[in-house]
Amino acid sequence: MTDPTTSVTTVAEGIARISWSPDEPIDVIRHSVVAALLDHARVEALVDPGDESAQRAATWSGLRREGVMRGVTVDGDPVDRVVYARLATDAPLNEPEGFRALLNSFLPRKRAISQMLLRDRDGRVLLCQLTYKQDWDLPGGVVEVGESPQLAVGREVEEELGLTLPVGPLVLTDWLPAWSGWDDALCLVFDGGEHDASITDSIVKQAREIRSAEFCTVEEVRERCADFTARRIESALANLGTGRSAYTESGR
Incomplete structure (x- = not known):
């Protein structure tokens, strides 16, 4: 069994993309997001729509749900991915406005x-x-x-x-x-x-x-x-x- 790992990669100017293994503690992912925002304006993650555990991890790591990117090529196949992201300018999660914005990003809308x-x-x-x-x-x-x-x-x-x-x-x-x-x-x-x-x-x-x-x-x-x-x-x-x-x- 491999140790949990988190990977942060710069994919464009000012934009980092983060991924993590299934067993990675949320505190570690959250810390990696905060660290990446020191050098980037945006940190994002692309999550499998069927992976509820990864979606929870993205949310409680402070990443806001932005929508679904359709037809992303992964291992040669087109798949859908839920886009989560956090900006350096987003209100901190320990402030009421920041926490409400996080909840608002993923709660159902009708x-x-x-x-x-x-x-x-x-x-x-x-x-x-x-x-x-x-x-x-x-x-x-x-x-x-x-x-x-x-x-x-x-x-x-x-x-x-x-x-x-x-x-x-x-x-x-x-x-x-x-x-x-x-x-x-x-x-x-x-x-x-x-x-x-x-x-x-x-x-x-x-x-x-x-x-x-x-x-x-x-x-x-x-x-x-x-x-x-x-x-x-x-x-x-x-x-x-x-x-x-x-x-x-x-x-x-």
């Missing part, structure tokens, strides 16, 4: 989508025909990093439809499981209020994303939307006026 439920006086729902898929959907879009979901839906409606509208309370949280290349996500449906049907005359479509927008009956919603979208809309409609936000999974 995509959020905000949508607006707009109705006319007859109870029809405003749907958008999108340029990038066949199904119709509620107006809205992806929440940006650091953005409030409630502000996001107002921004999306203004950008896509040219409508500046007050955003009401949350009426539904719908979890969408991973599907067809998409990670799972939370869809948050906000009350957009009731409007005269003539509001569609004021719509200025964002041509890159919106083909058309019109008020639709529940029957038309079922015809035009994906089944999970139709279920979400019907669940949101059913929850209006209850004074609380409902929770569904794929609209159920």
Whole structure:
């Protein structure tokens, strides 16, 4: 049995790459990271996504998870590697900010989508025909990093439809499981209020994303939307006026 070893190699100007044997104590790896940062601006490690022990070692050695590098050639074969790194300018781990940043780098993150439920006086729902898929959907879009979901839906409606509208309370949280290349996500449906049907005359479509927008009956919603979208809309409609936000999974 060989002794544990840690290797630090300069791979570019100011960048060191560290690797270690499976039995290497974390304190030794951490010390090697600190020592390498005396002469480098960045220390990084490429870790096998299937090696949970190595991922834990990277984390508790102070390296932040940055993402997955796909198709790295190792021993002649393309493989994926999780990239961990620490910069000389990162806050020390013994400071609250530094420890929180370390945890934030590897804790799960979930995509959020905000949508607006707009109705006319007859109870029809405003749907958008999108340029990038066949199904119709509620107006809205992806929440940006650091953005409030409630502000996001107002921004999306203004950008896509040219409508500046007050955003009401949350009426539904719908979890969408991973599907067809998409990670799972939370869809948050906000009350957009009731409007005269003539509001569609004021719509200025964002041509890159919106083909058309019109008020639709529940029957038309079922015809035009994906089944999970139709279920979400019907669940949101059913929850209006209850004074609380409902929770569904794929609209159920």
